[in-house]
Amino acid sequence: MSRHKLILIPSKCMDANKKTGRNENGLIRISALTRNFMAFNKDFVEIWPQNTDTAKRMDCAVYLKIFKVFSSDIKKLQSYNITENELKRVGFVTTNTFQKITGSKVNVHIANNVWIADDIHDTVIGADPEFLLFDHDGKIIKANRIMGRQGKLGCDGAMAEIRPDPAITPAGLIKNIYKIFTTKDLIEPIKNLDWVAGCYFKDPDRDYPIGGHIHIGNPIQIAKMEPIKREHFFKVFNKIMDELLAIPMIKLDGMQLGLSRRSKCSVGKYGYYGEWRICNGRLEHRTLSGLWLAHPILAECVFGTAKTIIDEIFRNVANKKFDFSYMLPSVFYNINLFLTDFNNWDKIPLAADMGCTKSSETMEKILNNSQDKIIDKNFLKKWYNHLLTFHSSKFYKKYIDGLYEILSTKNKHFKEFNKNIKINWLENKKFIIEI
Numbered sequence: 001m002s003r004h005k006l007i008l009i010p011s012k013c014m015d016a017n018k019k020t021g022r023n024e025n026g027l028i029r030i031s032a033l034t035r036n037f038m039a040f041n042k043d044f045v046e047i048w049p050q051n052t053d054t055a056k057r058m059d060c061a062v063y064l065k066i067f068k069v070f071s072s073d074i075k076k077l078q079s080y081n082i083t084e085n086e087l088k089r090v091g092f093v094t095t096n097t098f099q100k101i102t103g104s105k106v107n108v109h110i111a112n113n114v115w116i117a118d119d120i121h122d123t124v125i126g127a128d129p130e131f132l133l134f135d136h137d138g139k140i141i142k143a144n145r146i147m148g149r150q151g152k153l154g155c156d157g158a159m160a161e162i163r164p165d166p167a168i169t170p171a172g173l174i175k176n177i178y179k180i181f182t183t184k185d186l187i188e189p190i191k192n193l194d195w196v197a198g199c200y201f202k203d204p205d206r207d208y209p210i211g212g213h214i215h216i217g218n219p220i221q222i223a224k225m226e227p228i229k230r231e232h233f234f235k236v237f238n239k240i241m242d243e244l245l246a247i248p249m250i251k252l253d254g255m256q257l258g259l260s261r262r263s264k265c266s267v268g269k270y271g272y273y274g275e276w277r278i279c280n281g282r283l284e285h286r287t288l289s290g291l292w293l294a295h296p297i298l299a300e301c302v303f304g305t306a307k308t309i310i311d312e313i314f315r316n317v318a319n320k321k322f323d324f325s326y327m328l329p330s331v332f333y334n335i336n337l338f339l340t341d342f343n344n345w346d347k348i349p350l351a352a353d354m355g356c357t358k359s360s361e362t363m364e365k366i367l368n369n370s371q372d373k374i375i376d377k378n379f380l381k382k383w384y385n386h387l388l389t390f391h392s393s394k395f396y397k398k399y400i401d402g403l404y405e406i407l408s409t410k411n412k413h414f415k416e417f418n419k420n421i422k423i424n425w426l427e428n429k430k431f432i433i434e435i
Contacts, residue, residue, distance in 0.1 A: 030090070034088055
């Protein structure tokens with residue numbers, strides 16, 4: 001698996017090639033010298049512009065098949081003053097593909113600011129957590145009475161919701177959330193209220209099941225997957241997220257609040273085992289409550305741990321060359337994997353490789369009933385050590401360490417901690433740990 005800087009050049013030979021069955025827009029033509037230098041052992045690569053924000057990265061990245069270079073294109077390299085060393089980094093694409101990657105619509109002849117990789121890199125994470133609004137007398141103010149539904153900060157019914165830009169790093173997503181909370185125009189309708197993170201709340205009017213949903217971006221290899229297969233993949237993906245992230249996090253929810261949100265809420269059940277959905281073609285993991293929004297340190301530890309799991313899943317499927325039988329064998333296509341009688345997760349290779357083979361009956365009992373008492377020292381130590389076996393953990397270990405420390409503290413310390421978002425995010429109140 002390899003990633004390199006690429007010198008990208010539009011090819012008129014590729015533009016002109018109309019050979020039947022040959023889609024030049026889906027190819028990158030490189031020499032044997034380049035392929036050997038970059039140590040590519042796969043037939044497909046991802047290409048994207050350097051130094052771009054996450055949104056542009058998702059728009060500009062392309063997934064191309066490696067093909068033999070035209071000799072006439074190699075001969076033309078002399079006119080670009082390409083050095084002998086740079087020859088190892090040259091690739092050719094059609095003008096249409098070149099313009100998509102670079103964003104250039106003018107007659108540009110070469111691009112040096114491009115990455116190429118034969119593995120999944122820089123996966124994207126997002127979120128849309130909800131929170132409650134209270135006046136200074138402790139009365140809930142329904143968000144839909146004072147806020148619109150759209151935008152970075154708006155209402156989702158009676159609860160407020162932020163929709164930060166997605167990011168590649170946990171710190172980047174924290175920065176995007178902080179930007180919302182400090183933008184005067186956005187917070188104007190709620191600036192005189194208390195903003196409170198939580199799992200579940202009830203007042204005389206209604207129940208409030210508070211969600212902290214995680215959005216998982218698609219690498220281009222997954223985005224190009226047939227929609228029905230991608231949906232099957234997401235089911236397995238979400239089960240892994242439930243087992244490795246949602247179950248430990250019920251320690252913070254506690255049994256009473258978690259059970260109320262997932263099983264007893266009068267306005268609907270939220271965050272139960274197997275609840276997920278597709279949002280703009282991407283997986284939305286909906287099990288977590290909104291408690292992680294209580295403090296930026298907690299949020300960043302959750303994001304970093306989520307990224308560890310997400311990147312390991314994508315790394316595993318990439319290592320199997322996106323073989324769909326690895327993600328979900330066809331024998332399970334028409335089975336509801338989340339029914340309590342399904343106990344064959346060990347027969348799904350991806351789930352087995354991730355160590356996520358608890359039966360659906362066990363998962364439902366733990367999550368839907370918010371059995372926080374099982375999240376004891378022994379459970380947490382095994383969970384922590386398991387995460388550290390992942391290749392991706394070396395990039396996010398400080399976040400895994402942080403969440404492990406948070407979950408290992410006595411429940412009363414977190415329960416007694418003020419969940420006021422204004423104080424914790426804007427006034428930099430100390431949390432129960434530091435990272």
